Amino acid sequence: MDLSFLSEQVLWGISVGQLIVAAVLPLLGFLAQSVVRRLLRRVMSRLRKEGDLSVVDDVNRLLTRPLSFLINVALWNGVIGLLDLPEEPLSIHSWATTLGMVALILVIAYCAFHVVDVFAGIATRAAEKTETKLDDQLVAPVTNTVKLLVALIMVAAILGQFGYSATGLIASLSIGGLAVAFAAKDTLANIFGSIVIFSERPFQIGDIVEISGVEGAVEEVGIRSTRIRQFDQTVSILPNQTFTNVEVRNLSKRESRRVRFEVTLTHEATVAQLEDFLDSIRHSLAQRTDLHPDQSMVRLTKLDTNGLGVLVQAFTISTDFAEFMVTQEEILLRVRRLAEEQELPIMPAKEVRLSGEVGEPRSS
Structure with a gap:
């Protein structure tokens, strides 16, 4: 059989044989994709039988489309190399090669994004099994940071x-880079603050904290800032660098809440009445099951011209704010009721009276 026609040049120095091979390569690529998909289906069917559906989703996301794109781009570059396109007059070969490499870079970046998503899913499932919720907040910013690095490398x-030259561009922007670095000083400080939060874990999502005069529940911790919802439903966003140089009070870590108030009686109360009043309060606190035993204190702490001061202090077992308010209210009402039962007059609020009526000048 005479195959000499295969070497005949048809267009731009490209022979018939090269065109035939270039036409066959896409068909081979299609067959390769079909084989890969069948293999993946078998793997995923086995994984489904084992019951780990999350792994099935990860394998499907990681291999199906990325492998198809890689095969297509590899065939494209193979066809370009095989055809040996001319450089004159339009530099077709150079442009085709460049576009082929750009496509390969894009596909590799696409695959890298899928790899990051798969590992992010694994990290998310692992974080859900931990007690702290900070891990859940850490996955998203770390994932976005890695994707940003992949995108920069791709560009x-x-x-x-x-x-x-990427280094040449960076060098040409050195002056602007200094300005950007100076402007990004606070951003870097916030990132360092987030590292402190995630490493030392002074609080977690849902904790009640007090930071720089802001008190509320932690809703979200990000790379740059932390979101806190105050009790009046106001949302405060604090830069993470705040946590590196101020006191952070985690109120949720308390083992109890303190009930503390003072009752001021008049000097009309006798010593016997005072002793009975103090003993009655102590007995009432000791009977409560929502207070820590042996931590309550009822003492006469003041004896001056303003009256007789009785300090009442107790610690609740529950740290829930609503339950604390109920307990405190019951104790206040009980103390007030005991004072009424024993006819002990409580010192009224001071009244400031001016000599003369309103508008009347004072006498010098």
């Missing part, structure tokens, strides 16, 4: 294909 690689 630098694409610029390199068009003859631009």
Whole structure:
């Protein structure tokens, strides 16, 4: 059989044989994709039988589309290399090669994004099994940071294909880079603050904290800032650098809440009445099951011209704010009721009276 026609040039120095091979390569790529998909289906069917559906989703996301894109781009570059396109007059070969490499870089970046998503899913499922909720908040910013790095590397690689040096661009922007670095000083400080939060874990999502005069529940911890919802439903956003140089009070870590108030009686109360009043309060606190035993204190702490001061202090077992308010109210009402039963007059609020009526000048 005479195959000499295969070497005949048809267009731009491309022979018939090269065109035939270039036409066959996409068919081979299609067959390769079919084989890969069948293999993946078998793998995923086995994984489904084992019951780990999350792994099935990860394998499907990681391999199906990325492998198809890689096969197509590899075939594209193979066809370009096989055809040996001319450089004159339009530099077709150079442009085709460059576009092929750009496509390969994009596909590799696409695969890298899928790998990051898969590991992010694994990290999210692992974080859900831990007690702290900070891990859940950490996955998203770390994932976004890694994707940003992949995107920057991709852009630098694409610029390199068009003859631009990434290091040269960075050097040419050195002055602007200094300005950006100076402006980003607070951003870097916030990132360092977030590292402190995630490493030392002074609080977690849902904790009640008090920071720089802001008190409320932690809703979200990010790379740059932390969101706190105050009790009046106001949302405060604090830069993370705040946590590196101020006191952080985690009220949720308390083992109890303190009930503390003072009752001021008049001097009309006798010693016997005072002793009975103090003993009655102590007995009432000792009977409560929602207070820590042996931590309550009822003492006469003041004896002056303003009256007789009785200090009442107790610690609740529950740290829930609503339950604390109920307990405190019951104790206050009980103390008031005991004072009424024993006819002990409580010192009224001071009244400030001016000599003369309103508008009447004072006498000098």
